[in-house]
Amino acid sequence: MDVKTVCLAVLSRGPxxxxxxxKQFETGPFRHFYDAGFGSIYPALGQLCRxxxxxxxxxxxxxxxxxxxxxxxxxxxxxxxxAFSALPREDRLRSELCVMLFFAELVPPENAARIIDGRIxxxxxxxxxxGTCAAADEPAPPGQRFVRGFGIALFEASARYLREHRDGxxxxxxxxxxxxxxxxx
Amino acid sequence: MDVKTVCLAVLSRGPxxxxxxxKQFETGPFRHFYDAGFGSIYPALGQLCRxxxxxxxxxxxxxxxxxxxxxxxxxxxxxxxxAFSALPREDRLRSELCVMLFFAELVPPENAARIIDGRIxxxxxxxxxxGTCAAADEPAPPGQRFVRGFGIALFEASARYLREHRDGxxxxxxxxxxxxxxxxx
DNA sequence: GGTTGCATGTAAATGGTTACATGATTGT
DNA sequence: ACAATCATGTAACCATTTACATGCAACC
Numbered sequence: 001m002d003v004k005t006v007c008l009a010v011l012s013r014g015p016x017x018x019x020x021x022x023k024q025f026e027t028g029p030f031r032h033f034y035d036a037g038f039g040s041i042y043p044a045l046g047q048l049c050r051x052x053x054x055x056x057x058x059x060x061x062x063x064x065x066x067x068x069x070x071x072x073x074x075x076x077x078x079x080x081x082x083a084f085s086a087l088p089r090e091d092r093l094r095s096e097l098c099v100m101l102f103f104a105e106l107v108p109p110e111n112a113a114r115i116i117d118g119r120i121x122x123x124x125x126x127x128x129x130x131g132t133c134a135a136a137d138e139p140a141p142p143g144q145r146f147v148r149g150f151g152i153a154l155f156e157a158s159a160r161y162l163r164e165h166r167d168g169x170x171x172x173x174x175x176x177x178x179x180x181x182x183x184x185x
Numbered sequence: 186m187d188v189k190t191v192c193l194a195v196l197s198r199g200p201x202x203x204x205x206x207x208k209q210f211e212t213g214p215f216r217h218f219y220d221a222g223f224g225s226i227y228p229a230l231g232q233l234c235r236x237x238x239x240x241x242x243x244x245x246x247x248x249x250x251x252x253x254x255x256x257x258x259x260x261x262x263x264x265x266x267x268a269f270s271a272l273p274r275e276d277r278l279r280s281e282l283c284v285m286l287f288f289a290e291l292v293p294p295e296n297a298a299r300i301i302d303g304r305i306x307x308x309x310x311x312x313x314x315x316g317t318c319a320a321a322d323e324p325a326p327p328g329q330r331f332v333r334g335f336g337i338a339l340f341e342a343s344a345r346y347l348r349e350h351r352d353g354x355x356x357x358x359x360x361x362x363x364x365x366x367x368x369x370x
Numbered sequence: 371g372g373t374t375g376c377a378t379g380t381a382a383a384t385g386g387t388t389a390c391a392t393g394a395t396t397g398t
Numbered sequence: 399a400c401a402a403t404c405a406t407g408t409a410a411c412c413a414t415t416t417a418c419a420t421g422c423a424a425c426c
Contacts, residue, residue, distance in 0.1 A: 001281045002413070009288045020378055033283035040414055042379055063423060065377040084291040085254070088281035088300060090307070096186045096273035098218035098335065103194045104328025106269040115273060142357035143289025149284065150346050157342035161335050172327035187385070204405055224388055227407055248395065250405040 003044045005083045011072040026040050026053045032151040122161035188221045189229045190268045196257040217336040227253040301351050
C-alpha cells in the first residue's frame with residue numbers, strides 16, 4: 001500500500017489539499033501507523049491526477065498562499081475498492097530502540113536509562129494526543145475510533161512494559177558489566 | 186540505523202555468514218522489530234569489508250555450498266560504539282491493517298472479520314514463536330531478553346484489543362451500512 | 371528580528387525490495 | 399518428482415527521505 005493509495009483513501013472522506021493530508025499524517029489520527037512527507041505526497045497527488053483518479057481545483061485565498069484542493073473521481077473510488085479488497089500485508093516495523101536495547105551491552109551505560117525514559121515519555125505523550133484527538137472528532141467513523149483505541153492500547157502497553165522492566169534491565173546490565181570487569185582484572 | 190549497522194551489531198556477538206544473519210531477521214529474535222532481505226544483507230556485508238569494518242573467511246563445507254563467514258574488526262567495533270551512542274530515532278511503523286480498518290467502510294463487509302481474525306492468529310503465533318525462542322536461547326544477554334519480553338507484551342496486547350473490540354466494530358459497521366442503505370431508498 | 375505556520379513543489383540521494391541466476395542435498 | 403533448505407550474489411526497479419527553493423503573514 002503506497003502513499004498514492006493512502007492519499008486516495010483520505011480523499012474518499014472529502015476533498016483536501018496536500019498540506020492538509022500531510023497534517024493528518026503528522027499530528028492527526030494517522031500519526032501512529034503511517035507517515036509520509038511532502039516529498040512523497042505532492043508527487044503522489046500529481047500522479048493521481050494524471051491517472052484520472054483525482055482532480056484538482058485551485059482555491060485562491062486572501063493572506064494565504066493559494067491552495068490546490070484534490071477531489072477523488074469515480075475511477076479513483078473504483079481503484080480504492082480494488083486496493084481495499086486485498087488482504088493487508090504484515091505490519092512493517094523498524095525499531096531502532098529495540099535494536100539498541102537488544103544489543104544493550106553496546107550502549108553507553110548512562111544512555112540506557114535515558115533512552116528508556118525518553119521512550120516512556122513519548123508513549124505517554126502519544127496516548128495523550130490520541131486521547132485529545134478522540135475528544136475533538138467525536139463522532140468519528142467506527143473504523144477510525146477502533147484504530148485510535150488500538151493505538152492507545154498499544155502505547156499504554158509499551159509504556160507499562162518499559163516502566164515495569166526498566167530497573168531490572170539496568171541492574172542486569174550493571175551486574176554483567178561488573179562481572180566482565182572482574183574477569184579482566 | 187541502516188542494514189550495515191545492524192549487521193555489524195550482529196557480528197559483534199560472533200562471526201556469521203549472510204545467510205545466518207538473514208535467518209535471525211526472518212525467524213529469530215529480531216523478527217518483530219527489524220527485517221532485511223538477502224538483497225540488502227549481501228551488499229551490506231560487502232561494503233563492511235571494503236570499509237575494513239569486517240573481514241571475510243571462506244569456509245568450505247562438504248555437501249553444502251561454501252560459506253563466507255564475516256568477522257567484525259576493531260575498526261568495526263569503534264564504528265558500532267559511535268552508532269550506539271546516538272539516541273534512537275522514533276520507531277517507524279507502516280501498518281496496512283490500520284489503514285484498512287481506519288477506512289473500514291471501504292473494506293468489503295465479509296473481509297473485515299477475516300482481516301481481524303487473521304491478525305489475531307498472527308499475533309498469537311508470534312507470541313508463541315517468541316516464547317519458544319526464549320526457551321531455546323536461555324541464558325540470553327539481558328537486552329535480548331528484555332526486547333523479547335517487550336515483543337511478547339505488545340503482541341499479547343494487540344491480540345487482546347482485537348479480540349475485545351472485534352464484534353463491536355463489526356456491529357457498528359453493519360449498522361452504519363444499514364443506515365446508508367435506508368437513506369438511499 | 372526571528373520563528374512558526376501556511377502553502378507548493380523539485381531534484382538528488384538513499385535505501386530497500388523483487389526478480390533473476392545458479393546449484394547441490396535432503397526430505398515427502 | 400517436487401519442494402524446501404542451504405548458500406551466494408547482481409541488477410533493475412521502486413519508494414521514500416532529505417535538501418533545496420520560494421514567499422507572505424502572524425506572533426513573540
